[in-house]
Amino acid sequence: MSPRPNRKSQLIEMATSLFQEKGYTASSMRDLAQKMGIEAASLYSHIKSKQEILNEICFSMANLFFEALDNIDRKPYPDAAIKLEKYILAHVAIITKHRDAAQVFFNEWKHLTEPDISDFIKKRDAYEFRFRQVIQDGIEQGQFAHTDAKIAVLTLLSSLNWIPNGYDPKGKLKPENIGKMISELLINGLKDN
Amino acid sequence: MSPRPNRKSQLIEMATSLFQEKGYTASSMRDLAQKMGIEAASLYSHIKSKQEILNEICFSMANLFFEALDNIDRKPYPDAAIKLEKYILAHVAIITKHRDAAQVFFNEWKHLTEPDISDFIKKRDAYEFRFRQVIQDGIEQGQFAHTDAKIAVLTLLSSLNWIPNGYDPKGKLKPENIGKMISELLINGLKDN
DNA sequence: CCTACCGATCGGTAGG
């Protein structure tokens, strides 16, 4: 009999929390087995390697990020600032909903191996490119100041990376509030205009 | 005879580049020995453990960060926006000058062990607190808009973390230019005011 | 700085 189909997702979920906590390399298959309450060798009836787990985590997050942008792009947003805010809110919504996976995605992807790692980097670049286009549009519309759009995107996306670490799901702030505050900060700046 | 005193700094330097590239856990003492052109066992005449190397990297960076703020605080800056820019420029100067060490500092500190890791976290919090105070001052002066200073600091500092990865020392942009662009972006926002 | 090692742990397989 094949195992219950959700046993593998359980495994991925526990691996995600383990990798987040200790890092991919420092997490052993025996650690993971213990979390699952089975022997290390038994893990291999659900997955074929440790690498496969990291792949699943990283690429399922990547897919979520892309799907979110695709959803937004389904409607036209003539105002670049509004579209950028939508992008940021979607991004924040994903990383607050999947905090552990987001941290693995951001911090452990470098332990992917070829050919997956090249694919991953390509997807990352493509994701950044879509943000860059919105900023570029805003500049051309005269809505945004003239800045290096590439640096602006790196700064913007990087500025969100503390969230999976620092966001407290039990705190007063809801993901949407955090997203609003940050996009407001990035778009209008600290200054009181 | 004791070894030349700079042999240990060479070791730390090569370990920094190794840890940056592969991560602390995935870097073996044999990898490091090979880089140094000696046997793994010989490393231990210069250091007493792998952990000690990580400690030196993380805390020497922490010291640089604090010294930079202390230097700025030696003169009074009544204008919070100007002081904040000074802080940001100093921070950027350090991470562009010590790119590998900065990445190890940001990404590998979690592999520190007690009691060092508690000390490290305390220092990080104290560093963030000093930025927070400048922002708080700016808000009270009416120069900055009313925002959550804690979130603003996390966002601000996080937004600089792409630099050691993305900054090309052979590119056209000098550290000071990057620093200016980013602090301008964070203080005035993307919008063309 | 080297040779010669050590005990521990790693990811993973065979065969049920």
Next chain:
DNA sequence: CCTACCGATCGGTAGG
């Protein structure tokens, strides 16, 4: 999902 393993590699020590 388990027992019983494997070869490889790990951080580190003893003794020169």
